[in-house]
Amino acid sequence: MMLETTIAAIRPADEAAMAAARELHGRLTKPAGSLGALEELSVRLAGLAGACPPPLPEPAAVAIFAGDHGVHAQGVSPWPQEVTAQMIGNFLAGGAVVNAFARQAGASVTVVDVGVATPLPTDPAVADAAGLDPAVLDPAVPRLVVASVRRGTRDLAVTAALTRDEALAAVQTGIRIADELIDAGAGILLTGDMGIGNTTPAAALIAAFTGVDALDATGRGTGVDDPTYAHKVAVVRAALARHIPDPTDPLGVLAAVGGLEHAALAGLILGAAARRTPVLLDGVIAVSAALAAAAFAPDAVSAMVAGHRSAEPGATVALRHLGLDPLIDLGLRLGEGTGALLALPVVTGAVRVLHEVATFDSAGVAEK
Numbered sequence: 275m276m277l278e279t280t281i282a283a284i285r286p287a288d289e290a291a292m293a294a295a296r297e298l299h300g301r302l303t304k305p306a307g308s309l310g311a312l313e314e315l316s317v318r319l320a321g322l323a324g325a326c327p328p329p330l331p332e333p334a335a336v337a338i339f340a341g342d343h344g345v346h347a348q349g350v351s352p353w354p355q356e357v358t359a360q361m362i363g364n365f366l367a368g369g370a371v372v373n374a375f376a377r378q379a380g381a382s383v384t385v386v387d388v389g390v391a392t393p394l395p396t397d398p399a400v401a402d403a404a405g406l407d408p409a410v411l412d413p414a415v416p417r418l419v420v421a422s423v424r425r426g427t428r429d430l431a432v433t434a435a436l437t438r439d440e441a442l443a444a445v446q447t448g449i450r451i452a453d454e455l456i457d458a459g460a461g462i463l464l465t466g467d468m469g470i471g472n473t474t475p476a477a478a479l480i481a482a483f484t485g486v487d488a489l490d491a492t493g494r495g496t497g498v499d500d501p502t503y504a505h506k507v508a509v510v511r512a513a514l515a516r517h518i519p520d521p522t523d524p525l526g527v528l529a530a531v532g533g534l535e536h537a538a539l540a541g542l543i544l545g546a547a548a549r550r551t552p553v554l555l556d557g558v559i560a561v562s563a564a565l566a567a568a569a570f571a572p573d574a575v576s577a578m579v580a581g582h583r584s585a586e587p588g589a590t591v592a593l594r595h596l597g598l599d600p601l602i603d604l605g606l607r608l609g610e611g612t613g614a615l616l617a618l619p620v621v622t623g624a625v626r627v628l629h630e631v632a633t634f635d636s637a638g639v640a641e642k
């Protein structure tokens with residue numbers, strides 16, 4: 275689907291299905307409210323599906339969008355830019371943390387190059403591990419999709435990171451990947467990202483969409499020291515002053531201070547919402563993209579589940595703005611989709627209760 279059609283297809287949650295889920299919870303063999311946040315989560319998923327119970331969120335598919343960032347030249351990350359491409363090699367070889375967690379969860383991994391600056395690894399071992407043409411949802415074989423818009427963004431400290439057309443192309447790629455995964459049978463999408471330097475555009479997006487100060491939106495990313503952190507905040511502040519991004523123009527914001535993976539993730543989220551399929555958000559890059567998706571289509575929030583609370587302070591700012599409570603809070607700050615994968619069993623459990631738990635009536639258990 276194209277962006278405009280996708281936005282037009284996103285509808286509010288189904289109130290009747292939500293009411294049915296709340297009513298069912300009241301009849302299940304457990305004290306009312308005893309499953310805490312899982313109860314409201316299952317109600318939200320019923321509203322998204324327009325059915326009670328909603329379908330089990332299976333199979334799960336992680337989409338890792340990878341890109342590089344011109345702002346890396348400002349010294350905002352301690353890591354060399356080549357690590358983005360090298361980690362793609364690691365994802366395809368199955369050796370990254372995301373692969374370990376995806377195997378545990380039985381989730382497929384799709385890596386999408388939307389704008390990596392350096393050449394992807396051509397090591398034949400990696401190519402072999404990737405397979406020639408792995409099935410779209412094969413949990414055993416990571417898949418690479420090359421959809422590069424440009425080899426990294428421009429430096430947002432100097433000029434707009436992207437043109438509107440480039441940002442749109444990345445958003446469209448995200449929508450296409452969502453459609454492809456859902457067409458292949460995915461019952462839930464999980465966001466993943468890889469991009470050295472990408473916490474700087476994430477911070478700028480969060481400040482632009484929520485209006486908080488650059489200091490509150492910016493974190494230490496992969497782990498910068500105090501002087502580098504102060505410099506990173508100054509870079510974000512100066513970029514906002516230079517571009518004055520308009521939060522009611524999400525494509526303009528993504529183009530001015532975003533990244534190709536942020537734009538593609540916004541597209542993935544919109545694509546999932548249009549197909550009434552839940553999208554489990556990972557860390558700060560995902561939630562910055564979710565702000566863009568919500569600016570395109572406020573009802574897209576109904577499809578979002580916040581997997582975890584990243585250690586990046588901007589993630590908490592973004593989650594509050596979206597009105598989402600994260601399922602787990604473990605101080606993770608890796609990205610790749612790792613936090614979303616750890617939260618996946620919580621989401622499945624929330625839905626499984628509505629499918630499998632007996633009612634007081636059917637089980638012959640006395641009510642209070």
Ligand SMILES: O=C(O)c1ccc[n+]([C@@H]2O[C@H](COP(=O)([O-])O)[C@@H](O)[C@H]2O)c1
Pocket residue numbers: 350351352353467468469470471472473474494495496497556557558559584585586589606607608609610
């Ligand atoms: O997911 C998060 O919240 C998160 C927090 C900090 C860092 N990361 C990952 O680290 C990389 C960006 O960090 P940096 O310091 O280079 O901006 C990128 O590959 C992200 O996936 C991810």
Ligand SMILES: Cc1cc2nc[nH]c2cc1C
Pocket residue numbers: 353357361467468469496608609610
């Ligand atoms: C090694 C490494 C792995 C990552 N995974 C996601 N972001 C990352 C950043 C680095 C530096």
